Amino acid sequence: MTETFKQQLVQRITKNLLDIQILRLVQTQPLWGYNIKKQMETKFGITLRHGALYPLLNMLEQNGFLTSERQQQQGRTRKVYTITQKGRQYLEAYNAIMKEQLYK
Amino acid sequence: MTETFKQQLVQRITKNLLDIQILRLVQTQPLWGYNIKKQMETKFGITLRHGALYPLLNMLEQNGFLTSERQQQQGRTRKVYTITQKGRQYLEAYNAIMKEQLYK
């Protein structure tokens, strides 16, 4: 039962706090949209619509949480995102809340 | 900056995971809707619409996360909610995710 709840909750959190989950992934290493989508599927079993993901990534860059750089990879263009200082601060705030939720 | 982010995030989390924050409050002691509303204001600085809160509480009871009992208090009727086993399991699942978010 708790396992089912967990999977349910992971989906809710990913849906509602998707920007944070993206920042968490990009924090470890620079990533591009398609890769993020694939990692979400393999790591969390969650299918992201690319029609939702790409506009969100652009928004996160516009708001200064990410920066991007276009890279050519075998003819295909990747838009590789790196987390900014502001993005890291946002994650720090998130982690602080997580701690409070656990130990208060 | 991080402080502003934190307040922003608390509001987002409360909005999107309101049922969980309610379960967290009721877990410590049985509570009624109006009291939950007041505690959210004083503890987290968040104003809940009662037009959103009461239907949610009824939904949580319907789905077996809470049980309620009507109590008379100086002529006024309070609907006091208690968390169920299922409600506790849901919170356990939530806490498990919080831990993973912090330490993975």
Add this chain to the structure above:
DNA sequence: TGCGATATGTCCGAAAGAGGACATATAGTA
């Protein structure tokens, strides 16, 4: 050459959610 995978983007109708009004009842206080 046609298909699936990689890669990024927009757009629109439907469904869900938010905000605020309407509704009712009691207690206490000015």
Add this chain to the structure above:
DNA sequence: TACTATATGTCCTCTTTCGGACATATCGCA
């Protein structure tokens, strides 16, 4: 007696979000 606080509930409109389609381009493989 009128107003504020306590207490719970519904309803309707507006806004936001969601799911899926449309769009384009390259690469590798059968």
